[in-house]
Amino acid sequence: MDIELLLWLPIILLTFASIVRMLTKNKDNQKPWIRIEEIKENE
Amino acid sequence: MNRHLTMRTANPALQSDTFKKSMTGSVGSSESMTINGVVNKTGLALLLLVISASVTWSDPTLSGLAILGFVVGLVAAIVTIFKPTIASITVPVYAISQGLVLGAISRIFEMQYPGIAVQAIFLTFGTLGSLLLAYMSGLIKATENFKLGVFAATGAIGVLYLINFVMSFFGTGIGVIHSSSPMGILFSLGVVVIAALNLVLDFDFIEEGAEIGAPKYMEWYATFGLLVTLIWLYIEILRLLSKLNSRR
8 A cells, every 4th residue: 555645534534523512513503303492371 | 802813824915914905995885705606716717717728738749838828927915915906907917827827737747647636636626625614514614723734734845846956056955845756745745734724714714704794805815825826725735646657
């Protein structure tokens, strides 16, 4: 195996970690599929 | 207070007071620096660099142009740093002249180890892409400590190279810089990592410029900073690959 190929390893890992972070970052801000709302009396 | 305003950067072109200097007299200016503008100008500068590099790369008889390119590039860099208002002229000149130098250097390495230049180009742009993604995702943040660390490491490398340059006049040098020993390879790998981390500082500089509405000509100046880092990274990757190849 070419040792030069090992130089791609950190690049690939960093890219993968960045994509995972981008996909999971804004999960909290998304609207939930099911929302339970409190119903006030005489509403 | 804006987290970018107290910034430190290792790139000599992108100093902490660069924006403060540029902001004087630009208040009320309708056009200000944008990230898109920097991206377009960087693309244009890289295109100019590649075209001029192809001249010295394809024709070895023109390698004398590389010396001219080195001198012109040095002058253009100094003028850009001290007079960023004319960066729209000096940065394309810098890109073309550095292209001539890189074409000749790449050819010398390529003759020794065929395929090395293409490998170095892919690794340089691979590093740029992955670090841009890491910066955009927030995985790598340009915090004050990060900036200080990269600044100190870059300064240390600069001092080491300067000492080596002075020592070369006396027929000697710092062995680890040129050596293909495991220590020499480790040193080159460290320099590549530091050069790559300088890209994060460049991204931070560009983001800050766009955020505070720096004048339009600063787009060319930011392009210059990015070019300096990319050229340094490419040369260091070439050097690392040649060390790895020489051990076969």
